[in-house]
Amino acid sequence: MIGVMGPAKAGVRELEDARLLGELIARQGWILLTGGRASGVMEAASQGAKAVSGSLTVGILPDEKTKVSRYVDLAILTDLGNARNNVNVMSSDVIVACGLGGAGTVSEVALALKAKKHVILLDAEKTGAGLFRNLAPQLVSTAASPEEAVQMIKDLL
16 A cells, blocks of 8 residues: 655645556555545545556545545545544555645654655655655655656565
8 A cells, every 4th residue: 555645735746746646556556545635635646546447545534524535435534633644654555745745744754754664755845855864864765756756666565
């Protein structure tokens, strides 16, 4: 299961990258896990995955009031609020952060590193990438494109 984390309020490039990343993950036959919301990177990655026949998308949501993406096959309503970020991380074999624009995404990356999980930062700015590389250089990689991120995942699995 590959976790794609990213902000609910994402820019055009982040959304394009997330959509392609979701599709490429599904083409590998991997399960896509996101925060499950009907917004931002979560929606775009799930939409990309659903463009592939037979794909499976999982969304881990903070509560039952949150609008679930129509591209999520299995929605898990945790009632954990932000604590669900840890569920996202612990349920993923590898985490790809598609934008570090939100505190939730940053917390998921930090939780992943604490759990000794590999994190790929997709098109991350130098400051954010530098911070996480300093914390766990052996666990953090950066990718310039969704294709490069998928190749890194292959190498890690």
